[in-house]
Amino acid sequence: MNILMALSQREVTGAEVYATTVGDALTERGHNVFYVSDTLTKPHKGPFFSLRFNKRSVPRRFWHVGYLIYLIKKHKIQLVHAHSRASSWSCHVACKLTGTPMVTTVHGRQPVHRSRKKFHAMGNRALPVCEAIYTQLLEDLDVPPDTMTVSRNGISTDRYQWTDAPENTKKVISIIGRLSGPKGDLCFRLLDECLDLEKYDVKIVTGTQPTERFDRFKTKADFVGYVEDVPGMMAKSDLVIGAGRVAMESLLCGRPTFAIGEAISIGPVTEETIEHAMATNFGDIGPKDLDIDFSMIAQQIEQALSSPHCEKTVTEKVKDNYDLDNIVTQLEDIYQTVYVRTRRREIPVLMYHRFSDSEESRSDMAPYIDIAMFEKHLKLLKKLGFETLTFADIQKNGLISRLEEGKRYCMITVDDGFKDNLTLMLPLLKKYNFKAVVYAVTGIDYNKWDVEHPDTPEKRFDLMNPAELKELSDSGHVEIGGHTLTHPHLDRLPREKQHAEITENKNQLEELLGYPLVSFAYPYGDWNDDSQSLAKEAGYQFAVATNSGPLAFHEEPFLIRRIGIYPGTDVFGLFRKVIGNYLFRKVKDETYHG
Numbered sequence: 001m002n003i004l005m006a007l008s009q010r011e012v013t014g015a016e017v018y019a020t021t022v023g024d025a026l027t028e029r030g031h032n033v034f035y036v037s038d039t040l041t042k043p044h045k046g047p048f049f050s051l052r053f054n055k056r057s058v059p060r061r062f063w064h065v066g067y068l069i070y071l072i073k074k075h076k077i078q079l080v081h082a083h084s085r086a087s088s089w090s091c092h093v094a095c096k097l098t099g100t101p102m103v104t105t106v107h108g109r110q111p112v113h114r115s116r117k118k119f120h121a122m123g124n125r126a127l128p129v130c131e132a133i134y135t136q137l138l139e140d141l142d143v144p145p146d147t148m149t150v151s152r153n154g155i156s157t158d159r160y161q162w163t164d165a166p167e168n169t170k171k172v173i174s175i176i177g178r179l180s181g182p183k184g185d186l187c188f189r190l191l192d193e194c195l196d197l198e199k200y201d202v203k204i205v206t207g208t209q210p211t212e213r214f215d216r217f218k219t220k221a222d223f224v225g226y227v228e229d230v231p232g233m234m235a236k237s238d239l240v241i242g243a244g245r246v247a248m249e250s251l252l253c254g255r256p257t258f259a260i261g262e263a264i265s266i267g268p269v270t271e272e273t274i275e276h277a278m279a280t281n282f283g284d285i286g287p288k289d290l291d292i293d294f295s296m297i298a299q300q301i302e303q304a305l306s307s308p309h310c311e312k313t314v315t316e317k318v319k320d321n322y323d324l325d326n327i328v329t330q331l332e333d334i335y336q337t338v339y340v341r342t343r344r345r346e347i348p349v350l351m352y353h354r355f356s357d358s359e360e361s362r363s364d365m366a367p368y369i370d371i372a373m374f375e376k377h378l379k380l381l382k383k384l385g386f387e388t389l390t391f392a393d394i395q396k397n398g399l400i401s402r403l404e405e406g407k408r409y410c411m412i413t414v415d416d417g418f419k420d421n422l423t424l425m426l427p428l429l430k431k432y433n434f435k436a437v438v439y440a441v442t443g444i445d446y447n448k449w450d451v452e453h454p455d456t457p458e459k460r461f462d463l464m465n466p467a468e469l470k471e472l473s474d475s476g477h478v479e480i481g482g483h484t485l486t487h488p489h490l491d492r493l494p495r496e497k498q499h500a501e502i503t504e505n506k507n508q509l510e511e512l513l514g515y516p517l518v519s520f521a522y523p524y525g526d527w528n529d530d531s532q533s534l535a536k537e538a539g540y541q542f543a544v545a546t547n548s549g550p551l552a553f554h555e556e557p558f559l560i561r562r563i564g565i566y567p568g569t570d571v572f573g574l575f576r577k578v579i580g581n582y583l584f585r586k587v588k589d590e591t592y593h594g
Contacts, residue, residue: 002078003033003034003080004075007036007087008037009039011039012042012208018129018154019105020040021324023035026331054086064090068080069098072095079338080100082105082122101342104122104123104127108284117142120143133285153245153281160231163255171200173240173241174203174240183243190241191214195298197220202220230249235255241260242260244284256304256307256308257304260297264285268304278317332400333554346551351544351562352367352425355369357371357424371420379432391541417439417469419464426477429475436477438478438480439521445462481517482517484523489524490526502535503538520540522546
């Protein structure tokens with residue numbers, strides 16, 4: 001995807017570190033990430049555009065919106081990810097005018113006033129970084145809970161290693177954070193009221209130039225300035241004082257950590273305080289404005305210095321909750337949901353069955369399509385610029401790859417595995433350079449389920465034998481998927497019989513084809529909880545249904561909706577089904593308010 005990160009930074013902050021960290025990880029996954037901000041100090045991959053969001057006069061705001069619209073159109077931005085109030089307001093307006101999906105990571109408590117309640121200006125989804133912010137957005141600003149997702153700061157946890165305790169002759173205490181705003185006030189009070197600057201070697205690590213009020217501490221404390229190697233600095237510290245990312249990174253290094261921010265003091269982070277620390281972003285955000293009791297801090301610092309390390313269980317907790325790879329995977333999922341539901345577009349997954357080239361080969365009741373019409377379908381897809389994906393492609397490149405900018409993807413799926421898939425369909429796939437996924441039944445050699453139907457018996461049509469299935473697979477145009485042994489209604493079978501139908505069919509196909517199957521199709525589109533869990537246990541990565549499942553492809557990979565193709569689906573009928581929001585028009589979704 002083409003993603004625009006929007007910030008309003010004038011100095012290094014946690015928001016900037018967060019945006020560039022996840023942005024670089026997204027870039028490594030193949031996304032194109034752009035940045036727009038007042039300044040951007042942190043090294044990053046991807047183009048940067050300067051825009052002075054902090055100049056907030058009415059003419060300036062119009063300029064901000066206009067420039068953002070220019071960037072969105074010029075760079076074909078598919079989603080905007082804002083990281084501050086100043087940038088989110090302008091982005092919200094620009095995205096509304098261009099129809100661009102937008103999310104906002106909320107890094108701190110929001111101002112509460114009437115206009116803010118009416119105009120949240122956070123796009124389609126708000127991503128509070130901790131539970132305290134989530135609660136404030138819900139209770140103070142009336143942000144609907146179904147438009148919010150807690151998304152924690154992502155950290156490159158492998159960059160931070162547990163380190164041996166330093167052998168300092170004088171205990172080193174490092175205060176890490178900016179010196180402006182409330183954090184600057186906090187640092188001043190720590191130096192003035194809480195820390196014995198004669199007893200400890202106190203270092204202030206910051207990207208902010210100290211103001212005059214800090215002058216009287218400069219002979220007693222070391223104002224280090226900006227440090228690129230933060231882990232190295234932490235490794236030399238007997239105690240790290242900070243909030244947000246600073247505290248998390250310190251704990252990953254195994255350092256004793258005192259979490260205190262502009263809202264609340266957690267004190268030493270231990271097994272007893274880690275949940276509270278996480279819920280408040282390690283002291284950065286409280287449930288409301290709180291007064292910190294500075295009289296207790298000196299004693300608590302002594303307590304924190306008594307141990308050479310933090311507890312390993314605390315470090316593991318931070319790894320589990322803030323691992324960058326997990327956070328970026330969550331973000332990709334959120335991006336997909338917001339993009340698909342805002343644009344009301346999803347890649348069409350077409351469902352075919354049999355192909356006919358004569359009167360005798362037409363079904364009486366079961367779905368089929370004339371091969372001449374199928375060729376017209378392929379011509380239309382080619383004319384509209386569609387390329388075909390298989391589930392092996394999705395597995396290799398990730399679900400979000402289907403939304404690649406400048407591409408128009410669809411999937412052709414074909415149920416049951418009839419002989420005409422080889423004799424009639426494959427030549428046309430080769431002709432138009434398309435791919436398909438064929439779901440094969442292996443326990444019977446003809447459409448017994450239709451022939452023996454009690455109410456609407458069908459003519460007999462043969463399924464492919466193993467050699468034909470192998471030939472189809474070896475063509476390079478067809479991926480084979482599982483479809484059970486005998487094509488039963490799975491939801492009518494006990495679990496053990498479902499297990500046999502699903503796993504034995506998969507084993508037979510994998511032994512024949514020599515590669516693991518990626519996807520499975522529920523016969524008739526019928527399933528229950530056992531069907532889903534058994535497909536997962538069998539090792540499938542995806543499963544397709546028919547008219548059930550969420551409208552967004554990625555939201556339940558074992559209930560992917562498909563668009564049925566029937567004898568009456570002519571070229572115009574197919575056009576209606578693939579051109580845009582067919583499923584969204586067909587199925588009214590009441591659960592999303594983006």
